[in-house]
Amino acid sequence: MSTLKEFEEKLHGADxxxxxxxxxxxxxxxxxDGVPPLLERLAQEPSLAVRAAIFQALIxxxxxxxxxxxxxxxxxxxxxxxxQAVDVLRRKGPQSIPFLxxxxxxxxxxxxxxxxxxxxxxxxxxxxxxxxxxxxxxxVNVVITAVENLGRMRAAEFRTRIEExxxxxxxxxxTGACLEALVEIGDESSLGAIRRRFxxxxxxxxxxxxxxxKAMAALGSATEFGEVASLLPVRGPHLRPPILSALMAxxxxxxxxxxxxxxxxxxxxxxxxxDPPLCRYQAVRVLSFWAARDDVYAFLLSCLSSRERxxxxxxxxxxSMTKRPGLAQVxxxxxxxxxxxxxxxxxxx
Amino acid sequence: MPDLSVEQFQTLSQQIxxxxxxxxxxxxxxFLKTRxxxxxxxxxxxxxxxxMFKLSYAxxxxxxxxxxxxxxxxxxxxxxxxYDQLQAFANYCLPEVLSAKQARGERTLRIWxxxxxxxxxxYTLAMIVxxxxxxxxxxxxxxxxxxxxxxxxxxxxxxxxxxRSVADVPDEYRAKYxxxxxxxxxxxxxxxxxxxxxxLNLSDRMAMRAMRGFDFxxxxxxxxxxxxxxxxAVVDHFYNALNPASYVFxxxxxxxxxxxxxxxxxxxxxxxxxxxx
Numbered sequence: 001m002s003t004l005k006e007f008e009e010k011l012h013g014a015d016x017x018x019x020x021x022x023x024x025x026x027x028x029x030x031x032x033d034g035v036p037p038l039l040e041r042l043a044q045e046p047s048l049a050v051r052a053a054i055f056q057a058l059i060x061x062x063x064x065x066x067x068x069x070x071x072x073x074x075x076x077x078x079x080x081x082x083x084q085a086v087d088v089l090r091r092k093g094p095q096s097i098p099f100l101x102x103x104x105x106x107x108x109x110x111x112x113x114x115x116x117x118x119x120x121x122x123x124x125x126x127x128x129x130x131x132x133x134x135x136x137x138x139x140v141n142v143v144i145t146a147v148e149n150l151g152r153m154r155a156a157e158f159r160t161r162i163e164e165x166x167x168x169x170x171x172x173x174x175t176g177a178c179l180e181a182l183v184e185i186g187d188e189s190s191l192g193a194i195r196r197r198f199x200x201x202x203x204x205x206x207x208x209x210x211x212x213x214k215a216m217a218a219l220g221s222a223t224e225f226g227e228v229a230s231l232l233p234v235r236g237p238h239l240r241p242p243i244l245s246a247l248m249a250x251x252x253x254x255x256x257x258x259x260x261x262x263x264x265x266x267x268x269x270x271x272x273x274x275d276p277p278l279c280r281y282q283a284v285r286v287l288s289f290w291a292a293r294d295d296v297y298a299f300l301l302s303c304l305s306s307r308e309r310x311x312x313x314x315x316x317x318x319x320s321m322t323k324r325p326g327l328a329q330v331x332x333x334x335x336x337x338x339x340x341x342x343x344x345x346x347x348x349x
Numbered sequence: 350m351p352d353l354s355v356e357q358f359q360t361l362s363q364q365i366x367x368x369x370x371x372x373x374x375x376x377x378x379x380f381l382k383t384r385x386x387x388x389x390x391x392x393x394x395x396x397x398x399x400x401m402f403k404l405s406y407a408x409x410x411x412x413x414x415x416x417x418x419x420x421x422x423x424x425x426x427x428x429x430x431x432y433d434q435l436q437a438f439a440n441y442c443l444p445e446v447l448s449a450k451q452a453r454g455e456r457t458l459r460i461w462x463x464x465x466x467x468x469x470x471x472y473t474l475a476m477i478v479x480x481x482x483x484x485x486x487x488x489x490x491x492x493x494x495x496x497x498x499x500x501x502x503x504x505x506x507x508x509x510x511x512x513r514s515v516a517d518v519p520d521e522y523r524a525k526y527x528x529x530x531x532x533x534x535x536x537x538x539x540x541x542x543x544x545x546x547x548x549l550n551l552s553d554r555m556a557m558r559a560m561r562g563f564d565f566x567x568x569x570x571x572x573x574x575x576x577x578x579x580x581x582a583v584v585d586h587f588y589n590a591l592n593p594a595s596y597v598f599x600x601x602x603x604x605x606x607x608x609x610x611x612x613x614x615x616x617x618x619x620x621x622x623x624x625x626x
Contacts, residue, residue: 016589017558017561017589020585020588020589021558021589024554024582024585028554047611048609048610048611049585049588049589049609049611052581052585052609052610052611053585056578056581056582056585059578080610091578121405121406123406123407123409152405152406153406154402154406184402214356217354218398241355241356242356244355245354245355245356248352248354249354252352276375277375278355278375278378279355281355281378282354282355285352309376310375310378313378313379317379342376342377342378342379342380343379345379345383346379
């Protein structure tokens with residue numbers, strides 16, 4: 001049976017495949033003593049394929065030594081090594097948390113940021129201490145990363161602290177991150193906090209408005225619907241997707257809303273000449289909320305003949321949800337002229 | 350059906366790409382929506398945000414991603430599947446490799462169809478090789494077709510296919526390389542002679558190490574059923590199994606670069622392929 005020593009020798013062999021296999025074998029051996037030779041080789045290994053095998057071996061080795069070794073690699077000058085070390089530690093899951101806590105206490109701002117990169121995407125219940133510290137970190141990038149992670153993890157226990165961070169006159173990137181996090185973990189009080197922080201939408205810069213709209217999509221109701229709708233004709237085309245997404249998300253919470261005088265023409269204008277096509281699709285889908293109105297219904301029917309397939313798709317989806325008498329025959333007749341497979345499926349629904 | 354917003358669609362397609370390597374663009378919005386709707390119904394969810402959270406952060410073993418993968422992928426295999434990719438192979442990669450070999454005085458060509466299922470892919474490759482390179486008969490040329498399923502290997506050996514399997518075979522290829530037999534089609538003997546079927550488990554690292562010296566590897570729409578770590582391990586083995594200046598082809602929408610950074614991306618007009626330099 002091959003021993004660690006044999007694999008170590010092969011790890012320094014001339015043949016790239018042999019070195020890859022040696023790294024793999026050390027990983028399967030799964031002993032703490034396998035870690036130092038892997039790290040030693042990594043420092044001098046020119047082949048990306050062998051490097052990748054070394055990192056996979058570190059993932060397979062269950063001992064703490066693999067975590068400690070990977071934490072050392074976070075300090076590497078080579079960004080590829082740092083990224084792969086982050087990946088190894090992330091895969092180690094909760095086992096790596098005690099080690100990450102130490103780095104959070106003692107590491108520099110780059111290391112602290114990397115700790116949060118490791119935690120990103122990990123449902124680590126015992127990382128609360130790390131996050132509490134990160135939210136008060138002197139480096140804004142560390143705070144931003146912590147807020148982003150907490151939002152994605154839906155860590156509602158940090159909601160109040162994130163509202164506070166948004167409420168202060170903070171770095172604009174941090175404000176945006178707080179808004180995005182509140183999309184996931186916000187409640188009615190968060191909506192109030194957001195509205196107090198941004199009382200005047202007209203002066204809100206575009207990059208913050210996109211995040212604000214996401215928050216409105218998640219938390220808003222009738223009042224916010226009207227405000228968001230009023231933005232469609234006046235803000236730039238690049239903001240159409242988040243505006244339309246917000247309208248689509250808010251409406252189901254207050255389904256008796258009237259569109260007002262400006263919204264329907266604005267939506268029609270987007271359907272007719274909006275770009276990119278996905279925007280046109282979104283606009284058709286928003287129009288479907290008022291498909292019971294004759295003018296909207298007629299417009300949706302006309303959309304079935306659009307040259308843009310996404311407009312036809314949106315119209316087919318929208319119309320198939322209405323209960324108009326005779327509609328089934330109209331859709332069936334349209335299906336005879338349609339060649340796109342997805343639109344045909346939507347027409348048949 | 351849940352109204353997946355455009356933003357959610359984009360996030361979801363990004364996640365599917367990151368986890369499965371499958372690319373869904375806006376042309377597939379309805380397709381993806383209907384599949385997500387099925388999964389949401391199965392899980393008793395009615396808010397797409399809840400589903401997306403589950404997929405991202407409440408799926409530690411990747412079970413939900415796998416369930417979605419089963420709905421968005423097809424097990425169907427047929428000859429000349431993903432024709433664009435085969436064109437890149439036939440028009441650019443194969444001639445390049447063959448002329449380099451001729452210049453070196455070599456007369457061997459080895460292609461590996463990994464996860465060959467019932468054999469449609471290796472026989473497609475055999476037809477293309479014979480068509481592009483008629484001298485193949487006088488070279489030491491083989492297409493190694495491997496699969497984990499012995500029943501599939503029996504079907505490779507039988508080389509008989511139904512109408513659905515051969516529906517996309519161009520007429521001139523059909524005439525040259527297939528024989529009609531009732532409602533089935535048989536691959537002609539001179540084409541089957543190029544294909545050697547073997548049992549192989551792609552996760553068996555020792556068996557994988559024995560696979561060496563290939564000029565092309567095709568492993569299309571197979572790795573999506575592997576977890577991340579196993580997928581990386583398999584692609585690392587492919588790297589070692591290839592000769593220098595050789596090519597690997599994963600599924601049309603799967604990305605090699607995402608899994609292994611040692612391969613280099615190479616462009617032939619509109620085609621992007623991965624090469625071991």
